[in-house]
Amino acid sequence: MIRAGVLGATGYAGIETVRILSNHPTAEITFAASKTYAGKKISDVYPNLKGVCDIVLSEVDIAQIKEKCDVVFTALPHGASKEVIPSLYDAxxxxxDLSGDFRYNDEKVYEKWYGAPHDCPKLLKKSVYGLCELHRSEIKNADIIGNPGCYTTCSIMALAPLLNAKAVDTKNIIIDAKSGVTGAGRTTNLDYSFCECTENMRAYKIATHRHTSEIEQELSxxxxEEILVSFTPHLVPLKRGILATSYANLNGDYTDDDIYKIFADFYKGExxxxxxxxxxPETNHVAGSNFIxxxxxxxxxxxxVVVSSAIDNLFKGAAGQAVQNMNIMFGLDEKCGIANGGFYL
Amino acid sequence: MIRAGVLGATGYAGIETVRILSNHPTAEITFAASKTYAGKKISDVYPNLKGVCDIVLSEVDIAQIKEKCDVVFTALPHGASKEVIPSLYDAxxxxxDLSGDFRYNDEKVYEKWYGAPHDCPKLLKKSVYGLCELHRSEIKNADIIGNPGCYTTCSIMALAPLLNAKAVDTKNIIIDAKSGVTGAGRTTNLDYSFCECTENMRAYKIATHRHTSEIEQELSxxxxEEILVSFTPHLVPLKRGILATSYANLNGDYTDDDIYKIFADFYKGExxxxxxxxxxPETNHVAGSNFIxxxxxxxxxxxxVVVSSAIDNLFKGAAGQAVQNMNIMFGLDEKCGIANGGFYL
Amino acid sequence: MIRAGVLGATGYAGIETVRILSNHPTAEITFAASKTYAGKKISDVYPNLKGVCDIVLSEVDIAQIKEKCDVVFTALPHGASKEVIPSLYDAxxxxxDLSGDFRYNDEKVYEKWYGAPHDCPKLLKKSVYGLCELHRSEIKNADIIGNPGCYTTCSIMALAPLLNAKAVDTKNIIIDAKSGVTGAGRTTNLDYSFCECTENMRAYKIATHRHTSEIEQELSxxxxEEILVSFTPHLVPLKRGILATSYANLNGDYTDDDIYKIFADFYKGExxxxxxxxxxPETNHVAGSNFIxxxxxxxxxxxxVVVSSAIDNLFKGAAGQAVQNMNIMFGLDEKCGIANGGFYL
Amino acid sequence: MIRAGVLGATGYAGIETVRILSNHPTAEITFAASKTYAGKKISDVYPNLKGVCDIVLSEVDIAQIKEKCDVVFTALPHGASKEVIPSLYDAxxxxxDLSGDFRYNDEKVYEKWYGAPHDCPKLLKKSVYGLCELHRSEIKNADIIGNPGCYTTCSIMALAPLLNAKAVDTKNIIIDAKSGVTGAGRTTNLDYSFCECTENMRAYKIATHRHTSEIEQELSxxxxEEILVSFTPHLVPLKRGILATSYANLNGDYTDDDIYKIFADFYKGExxxxxxxxxxPETNHVAGSNFIxxxxxxxxxxxxVVVSSAIDNLFKGAAGQAVQNMNIMFGLDEKCGIANGGFYL
Known part of the structure; x- marks a missing residue:
């Protein structure tokens, strides 16, 4: 059994990691930390797990983690991740890492988009961008994974095959993405209250959302060559799901069949x-699953060409892909514990 | 009092027209028709109107309409509208007309996008495209209004000021639009059942949606000059609301202030x-109102530049704008009966 | 024109009062206060009202109110209402008052259920319980209205005719009520966040909800004779609407026709x-309206007998009934500004 | 591996059975039938299962089933089940059986509530009511299981411990139950369209819902002694979940602790x-799981005493309990493949 720890276990990405791991045949949760709820059972905070996972939440404790864990999922806010990860690495x-802290090849990009110094650029260099289908071989031997953002996964995977095939103009790429509300995390912000969100939708952070930089890094x-994209996130009234609609001008007279072949070849065997x-795609086909x-x-x-891609932001867009990364790192079947289909209902 | 008839009164656009008119200080509903429910009280079909509007639904009856009505709202499926409108005109x-039948300057465009001959091109020539803010002076004297589509209103109004000011490249205009489910009308199609729609979203009819042709007509x-646009509609799980996100490349170094001025000038006094x-914008700011x-x-x-525009698809996108057109045609205050703010809650 | 003030104008009951009054033909809002947003335009907080009601929010200011207002709606939390109402009365x-502070005939009942002394029992005695259909004649001459709670209105009106007709056993009355989330008000409490509420439902405060005491007062x-009831509130994932299902044992062999007659007679002309x-009933038939x-x-x-009753908790259950009370107090047509049917869509 | 067939595989209970079985470690789906979609892959109808379960749907074919299946789940409408089950039994x-056809000890009760003769009373006698926690020992040896209804499971389990302990009056038992919309099945009925259901709730079939008879059979x-109950179902706007609120008069001065002990003892080890x-309880704690x-x-x-109980109507209320029955019948660990916690998000 792989012994796994989860830090930030009571945020939405954290608890989804716990939920998935609690159903994983060859991993077990041996440590879970939560600043807010330390001392409580995780199932007192998330009663859906009562009887399924009743581990008591701790403060972050490196000594304990060193002793109890083979792998740690850090589901902390960006900034907080890079404070704890050096000690974990030394252990x-x-x-x-499910935050944005270890997703960059170049600390300058991080610093530009996050508006703060990175602090541990050496570890950043050791980290691998954990978009499994694109970086599988590096992930196998990595010690630190920067698990990709939700919008990012959905957008990169929609455009990578086309750019790889040189089928589209590298200018005028536009990504219009729509996310369910869990993307905002577990928050008491009024903007995410039921009455403000239901029967409502809106764009936000036009031209400034941080995931833009991840998308551009990977597509480039x-x-x-350097790719710049328009990326517009939107909030829509559902819990799980991202739908990205990507627009690119074709470099030739491609047909639907041509484009299908480009995608099918690129993702062969995935x-x-x-x-x-x-x-x-429809988001309820992927909700609760690791599919895109x-x-x-x-x-x-x-x-x-207009590409429509859908993932579950909490699953393939966060916790599920994190477990997929774990499976790769530990030499398990990549589907282990996450092979299930979407909820649909 | 203006005496108004509503045909197709029990569809969603029809009943919203009835709901608005039943609250209008200088109009009254004197005739309402429904093929499906003829013989029933409208408030037996829509019990929200019990005590408010209890008119008995009829079959379409030109003689009665001629006698009882000054204006008729035809909220019929496209195709059905153009069968009845010649008789109404003669009366x-x-x-x-809330259908797509009378929205075109050129019958060929209709025939291309609707895949059927128009049948009454002479009346089509007499009709005016009822986007009030763009065609007010023609509407005043019109006998037939082609009331604009919901996606159309939201998209055209977002781009018209920029094109008018020559501020944007006329190529590479992309409109990514998201609609609530009432846009599909009152339907028993499984795709629009609660369990298939809630917690779900999807794109549909990419590159082929009929509203594209209306948008292109008006923007051109x-x-x-001829404008062609990418238009992608999406279905999102809410009842009322369209949000359109429009992308266009700027012809110069415009700032946010410059763009604001272009919009503010264009819509001055509106x-x-x-x-x-x-x-x-957020759709719940406009839901239940005629605002964009x-x-x-x-x-x-x-x-x-990325433009975000929001309307209520049933109100400004259908019934509300129809009443706005009526107000203009009959010389009333344009706001009469539709001046209210959005529901928000 | 009746000059109206609204205190607590940016809570949900407050803003619904503002929304209704902004559409009222013979009332105008001359003063609006908000502790949190004083100094801002109300339409900066609720952009749905931009252009419709742009009044600047103040702190509570008795001198100004005295000068500018004929009537004041206090949409404050209970406790806060009774601090400001004595000064308003003197002015x-x-x-x-939309809070619970002035709904009781007996201060002891208030003190028992609210766990605090009432502080102004003299004014409490002057106040009238504003359930319009039951207390219309007293409301006409009242200076202070204790506007009923949402659950309360829906429950009392479902049972009053049966108790009045002595048709049911006064023991074993059970009210199982379900409310939309606006009932919790504008709150940042995590329990009312979108992700915690949507696709979820639950009972709460079984046997202890304060509205029980209002229901019992009026039914008694x-x-x-003294009536005690089981009252169970539930939270369901919608914005507007209360549905109460009430159970009572019949005192005889009543038929559905008998019961209909009891209700129809009791509410004749209402x-x-x-x-x-x-x-x-269905809640979307009454949402956005003052109907029950x-x-x-x-x-x-x-x-x-099982009685099912539905109201909009914000409208007939709060702001709409408050305006109905205003209409009665000022001798207007009781329906003025609130005669509209429900949204349905 | 247990070889399982599913008839009616594309209804909501059917597809949930398929979804659960496709994730079950010791069962495999060897046959799936659908009248509407015979000839198609199941994953063409439910694309969430693409790559997970791509079995081709057949017509019902007893010879094939006999050869390929150890167990068959019949997720057919009532009436249809009893037409096919005799042949399956002979095979x-x-x-x-997930329909209502084999849930009764007495065919007369079926005939009274379903308004039709039962047709195969002999097989009805052989069938066992599959509420696992109450009938585990009989289920072990059963050949036909009448898998309980969703409302039924949630209601019976809430009241059984109290009646068993003689803690409550057997008169005046009231069950007020609220269901998500999947309870209505996969239907094109307008009443279950998104626009009619969302932001809406209503009671239905007061005093006449068929599940009443199942509840009364088991509680009696x-x-x-003969128990009669008031049972009121309600429709609320969510997909998965039943919440039942049950009311009973206590036979003595029971405290919360006493009642807890009664429930804890009755369900010890479950x-x-x-x-x-x-x-x-909250429904999102049990959604997607077999917990009550x-x-x-x-x-x-x-x-x-007021008891609040929650299940997922599709899972513990249908497909999950069906798999639990299979596990018991085949001597597997009862939790096998269904041990997971609820989705929460």
């Missing part, structure tokens, strides 16, 4: 990627 | 248009 | 009460 | 029953 545990890597033919569904349509009039 | 009543008129400064809220953000990195 | 304005008055025959819909079913097997 | 497969068995102390959460409160004023 010799594998680290899967694939394209072999269990968690479902490329759709003549169909478009990708559909598309060529607009011949405008020589443009 | 001498003013016509406000304003730009003085009660129903609220141009937002340093804020973005428009916000925007210049992305300096990419020399691109 | 000679009519008071309609009608029955002429515009806002819709007694349903062979139908049951009441249906019922006799269970012959068990000699029991 | 020698174990049967778990436990009480040792993994899927979580008796709550000083807390009330039970809380309660003694109302000392009225000498009455």
């Amino acid at each position: 010799g545990v594998k680290i899967i 890597l694939i394209a072999g 269990y968690f990627v479902r490329v759709l033919k003549d169909a478009l 569904d990708i559909g598309f349509k060529v607009d011949k009039r405008l020589k443009r | 001498g009543v003013k016509i406000i 008129l304003i730009a003085g 009660y129903f248009v609220r141009v937002l400064k340093d804020a973005l 809220d428009i916000g925007f953000k210049v992305d300096k990195r990419l020399k691109r | 000679g304005v009519k008071i309609i 008055l009608i029955a002429g 515009y806002f009460v819709r007694v349903l025959k062979d139908a049951l 819909d009441i249906g019922f079913k006799v269970d012959k097997r068990l000699k029991r | 020698g497969v174990k049967i778990i 068995l436990i009480a040792g 993994y899927f029953v979580r008796v709550l102390k000083d807390a009330l 959460d039970i809380g309660f409160k003694v109302d000392k004023r009225l000498k009455r």
Whole structure:
């Protein structure tokens, strides 16, 4: 059994990690920390886990973690992650960080978009960007994973095959993304109260959302040139789900069949990627699962392709991909404990 | 009192027309027709109106309409509208058509996007496109109004000022629009059942939605050249509301202040248009009202402007604008009966 | 024009009062106060009202109120109301209090259920319980109205006719009530965040909810004997709406027709009460309106009647009834400004 | 591996059975039938299962079932089940029927509540009522299980301990139950469309719902006398979840502690029953799981106990309990494949 710790276990990404691990056949939760609820059983905070996972929450305690854990999931706010991760690293545990702190190849990009110095650039260099389908071989041997953001996963995977195939103009790439409310985390902010969110939708942080920088980093890597994108996040009234609609101008007279082939080839053999033919994704097909569904349509009039991609922001967009990373790092079947289909209902 | 008839009174656009008119100080409903429910009280079908409007639904009856009505709202499916409108026209009543049948300057555009001959091109020529803020003076004297589509209203009004000011490149205009479920009308289609829609979202009809042609017609008129746009509709789990996110490349170094001025000047004196400064629209600010809220953000990195616009698809996007058209046609205060703010809650 | 002030204008009951008054033909808002947002325009806090009501929020200021207002709606938390109401009374304005502070005939009942001394029992004696259909004649001449609670209105009106007719056993009365989330007010409490509320429901405060005492006070008055009831509130994931299901054992072999007659007679001529025959209420029939819909079913097997009643908790359950009280107090048509049907959509 | 067939696999109870079985470590789906979709892959109808379960749907085919299946889940409408079950029985497969057809000890009760003759009373006699916690020993050896209804499971389990302990008056038992919309199944009925259901709630079938008869059958068995109950179902706008609020008059001066002891003793050792102390259930704690959460409160004023119980109607209320029955029948660990906690998010 892999012995796993979860820090920030009572946030939404943290508790989803706990929920998934509590159902994982070859991992067990041996340590869970929560600043707010230390001393309580996790199932007193999340009664859905009563009888399933009743571990008592602790403060972060490196000595204990060193003794009890093979891997630690840090589901902390950005900034908080990089304060604790150096000690975890020194303790010799594998680290899967769900914050934004270890997702960058270049500390300057972090500093520009997060508006603060990175503080541990050496560890940043050792970290691997944990988008499993793109960086599997590096993940295998990594000690620190920067687990990708939710918008990021959904957007990069929609555009990577097209850029890889040089099928689209690298200018004028636009990503219009819509997220469920769990993306905001467990928060008492009035903006996320039921009465303010239900029957409502809105765009936010136009042209300034931090995930833009992750998307650009990864797409640039694939394209072999600097890619800049318009990224617009939106809040929609559901819990789980991101839908990204991506627009790019085609470099030639591609048909729907051509584009399908590009995607199918790029994601050949990938269990968690479902490329759709003549169909478009819906978030309830992926909710509760680690799948990403990708559909598309060529607009011949405008020589443009529109890609629609859907994930569960908490699962493939956070906790599920984190467990997928763990499976890869520990040499397990990559699907282990996360092979299930979406809830649909 | 203006005597109003409503055909297709039990569809969602029809019943919203009835609801608004039943609260209008200088109009009264004198005739209401429904193929499905003829013979029943409208308040037996929509019990929210019990005691408020208990008119008995009829079959369409031109003689009765001629006698009882000054204006008729036709809230029928496209195709059905153009079958009845010639008789209504001959009967001498003013016509406000909520279908797609009378929205085009050129019957060929209709025929291309609707895949059927128009049948009454002469009346089409007499009809006026009822986007009140753009065609007010023609509406005043019109006998037939082609009341604009919901997506259309929200999209055109977001882009018209920029094209009018020649501020944006006329290529690469992208409109990513999200609609609440009432946009699909009163339907028993499984796709719109509660369990299939709630906690779900999806794109549909990419590159082929009919409203594209309305948007292009009106934007071309304003730009003085042919405008083609990418238009992608999405279904999101709420009842009322459209949010359109529009992308266009700027023709110069415009600032947010410059763009604000372009919008503020264009919509000067328009009660129903609220141009937002340093804020973005939310659909619950306009739900239940005839307002359109428009916000925007210049992305300096990419020399691109992103416009966010929100309306209530049933109100400003259908029944409310229809009543606004009636107010203009009959010389009333344009706000009469529809001046109220959004529900918010 | 009646000049109206609203204190606590930015809470949900407050803003609904503002929204209704901004559409009232013979009232105008001349003063609005908010502790949190004093100095801001009300439409900066609630942008749905931009252009509709842009009054600047003040602190509570008795001198100004005295000068500017004929009536004041106090939409403050209980406790806060009774601190400000004595000064308002001395200033000679009519008071309609939406809190629990002035709803009791007996200060001891208040003190028992609210766990605090009442402080101004003399004014309590002058106050009238503002359930319009039951206390219309006293309301006409009242200076202080204790506007009823939302659960209370929905429950009392469902049972009053039966107790008045001595048709039911006064023991074993059970009220199982379900409320939308606006009932909790504008709150940052995590329990009312979108992700915790949507796709969720729960009972709360079983046997201890304060509205129990209001229900018992009014039902006892009608029955002429002390009535005690089981009252169980529930939270359900919608914004507006209360549905109360009330159970009582019948004193004889009543049929559905008998019960209909009891209700129809009791509420004869009441515009806002819709007694349903062979139908049951739905909250979307009353949402956004001042109506209460009441249906019922006799269970012959068990000699029991089950009454189902529905209101909009913010409208008939708070702000709408408050305006109805104003209309009565100022001799207006009782329906003025609140005659509209429910939203349905 | 247990080889399982599912008939009616594309209804909501059917597909939830498929979803659960596709994740079960010692069962596999070897046959799936759907009248509407025969010939299609199940994952074409439910794309959430693409890559997870791609079995091709058949017509019902007894010969194939006999060859391929050890157990068959019949998730058919009532009436349809009893047409096919005799042949399945003759084919020698174990049967778990999710309809109402095999839930009764007495065919007369079925005939009274379902308004039709039962047709196969002999098999009805062989069937066992599959409420696992109450009938485990009979289930072990059963060939036909009448899997309980959703409302039924939630209601019976809330009241059985109290009746067993003779703690409550057997008269005046009232069950007020609220269900999510999946309870209505996969339907194109307008009443269950998104726009009619969201932001809405209502009671239905007061005093006449068929599940009443199941509840009475089982409670009478436990009480040792005939129990009649008021049962009122309600529709609330969420997908998964039933919350039942049950009222009974206490036979003595019971405290909350006494009642807790009664429940804790009755359900001692039951993994899927979580008796709550000083807390009330919420449906999102059980959604997606086989748990039932039970809380309660003694109302000392009225000498009455109010019990609140919550299940997932599709899981413990249908497919999950069906799999629990399978586990028992085949001698597996009862929790196998269904031990997971609720989704919460």
